[in-house]
Amino acid sequence: MEAAFLHDGVVYIERERGNMLRLGLTPEAAREHLEAKYRIYSREKGAFTCACCGQRVVMVLYEDKAIFRHYDIESCTGEKNYAAYNAGRERAAELVRKHADGMELLREALSERHGEHYTAEEGYLHKKELRHVPDFLLTFDNGEKWALDYIVALRGDSLYRRRLRSRLSSYRANGFKPLFLLDRAWLAVTESAYISYNQSELEMRLPANPYDERWRHAISDLPMPLPGPVHSIVYLDVPKAQAVLTRFQLSGDRWGRLLFEPSELALPELLAADESLLTETGERMLKLFKPGEQSAISRYCGRLKQELLMAREEEAAVQKEAHKPGLKERQEIRRSVNPVSGAAIAAPAIPAADASKLLSLLERCKQSPRRPDYPGLENNLARAEVCVARVMGGADDAEDCYRAAWSLLRNMSYPLLGE
Ligand SMILES: [Zn+2]
Incomplete structure (x- = not known):
């Protein structure tokens, strides 16, 4: 083992050797140093005793290791x-x-x-x-x-x-x-x-x-x-x-x-x-x-409560929206109310860069490892996906879909992506 009593202190022999190597001594020099320092106590005086059982032990210096050994290894649990x-x-x-x-x-x-x-x-x-x-x-x-x-x-x-x-x-x-x-x-x-x-x-x-x-x-x-x-x-x-x-x-x-x-x-x-x-x-x-971890617990729970509340409000809003007349119908209504400008209402193109940003946000939300933890967001994620598909496909309600998808994804990105 590596520890032994010498008088009223404990010598950690391998640790001492390691320290010398760290200081740049060669293994050979470290061994010589230990030999010179402790040999007399080990052999001649028989002064090292086991830190576990109290029996006499001797120092043994190998090329790559230094230990203390009992005469009778079997007699000490520390040695085993x-x-x-x-x-x-x-x-x-x-x-x-x-x-x-x-x-x-x-x-x-x-x-x-x-x-x-x-x-x-x-x-x-x-x-x-x-x-x-x-x-x-x-x-x-x-x-x-x-x-x-x-x-x-x-x-x-x-x-x-x-x-x-x-x-x-x-x-x-x-x-x-x-x-x-x-x-x-x-x-x-x-x-x-x-x-x-x-x-x-x-x-x-x-x-x-x-x-x-x-x-x-x-x-x-x-x-x-x-x-x-x-x-x-x-x-x-x-x-x-x-x-x-x-x-x-x-x-x-x-x-x-x-x-x-x-x-x-x-x-x-x-x-x-x-x-x-x-x-x-x-x-x-x-x-x-x-x-300060106790207050970290309160902060964490407060934030989580807020997120859950927001996700629920968003869901409720979307449900309410679903019961209103559809986008198509609304456009029909607008056209009928203002027949003169009707032609101009045909969907303006969404810039390609904006559409691709939207798509990448959708993909990141879908792949978020947190997704399984928020099953309540699945409906909104599906809605956002439909909207994005309509934007990408250049549907005539693309502009409305674009806005709806952003609003859905922005609210999801906090719980899902932490941003
Ligand atoms: Zn022992």
């Missing part, structure tokens, strides 16, 4: 956990480096919070043998445990998913709440505020928490066509040293409708225990809620 931890880790050098950088960042953030309401340790130091070992284990003062993992490789295949499920069920069996931080490289968001995820990614969402529940509760009070659960996925931006929080409602099996733009959060903030929950309910929870 370390082997299981390594077996589950990425092998590619680039991913190993990326993961190490993220771990370093998390260690720093955790050390700021360590001892406030929980203690944090490397997962493999857990006293019980684990089949799947998390990067870190957080133990709250009431004994509740969180498994924290930084995920650098995300795949969509079934093998990856099976392993993930096995990990999740092992965490459940041990009573660990999972907190996965996915590398930010995996965050994919469209301009229309949809997040794209694969099924493994969705399974790495936050466990049930009061924050998703606050959103769900507020939204389910609205006259929404499709209210549903709210989920969150957290990403880790290592270069910026920040977490990125996303919250969304499902929309199909690969898309989530974001409730706000992905929000950056300082890591020590994300990893702080929620003091107000602790006081109010005694619940131990990491503060996976961004500052």
Whole structure:
């Protein structure tokens, strides 16, 4: 394993080696440095003891790795956990480096919070043998445990998913709440505020928490066509040293409708225990809620209410229009009222550029991923399509159709396209 006690401190040997490499030392020079610094404690004094079981361990320096080893590997669960931890880790050098950088960042953030309401340790130091070992284990003062993992490789295949499920069920069996931080490289968001995820990614969402529940509760009070659960996925931006929080409602099996733009959060903030929950309910929870999010909930719901109201008014207006005499009949009436100008009423041509703008707006509305969420707009979309077809076909009521189509599409473009 990589951690051992030396007197009253813990030496993270592989981490120390990694830091030297980052500073530009060659692997050979780093090894020599560690050898010179610790050899006497390791061999001659027998001063290193295991951070898990307390038995004596020795430093072993490989060309590409530095570890501590027990004389009797079988006697320590930490050593077994370390082997299981390594077996589950990425092998590619680039991913190993990326993961190490993220771990370093998390260690720093955790050390700021360590001892406030929980203690944090490397997962493999857990006293019980684990089949799947998390990067870190957080133990709250009431004994509740969180498994924290930084995920650098995300795949969509079934093998990856099976392993993930096995990990999740092992965490459940041990009573660990999972907190996965996915590398930010995996965050994919469209301009229309949809997040794209694969099924493994969705399974790495936050466990049930009061924050998703606050959103769900507020939204389910609205006259929404499709209210549903709210989920969150957290990403880790290592270069910026920040977490990125996303919250969304499902929309199909690969898309989530974001409730706000992905929000950056300082890591020590994300990893702080929620003091107000602790006081109010005694619940131990990491503060996976961004500052000011409570008012974001009210704003979001207010806006949605407005949109729904507008869509309904528009629909009612169109229904009313449908009961009036048809366009053709109205033109007939106008002609009969003013027979002199009758000939001039024959449809003026709509400029081609305007017609094509209209057509492109129609197509974008039709292809919007939000369309399934607003079944109430389908009638208007169909009406708009008929109108646009008449405009494009140069029908004699083209001008009226042009105006009607614009009015219909403009009202739909907010809910469907967010513009
Ligand atoms: Zn041990």
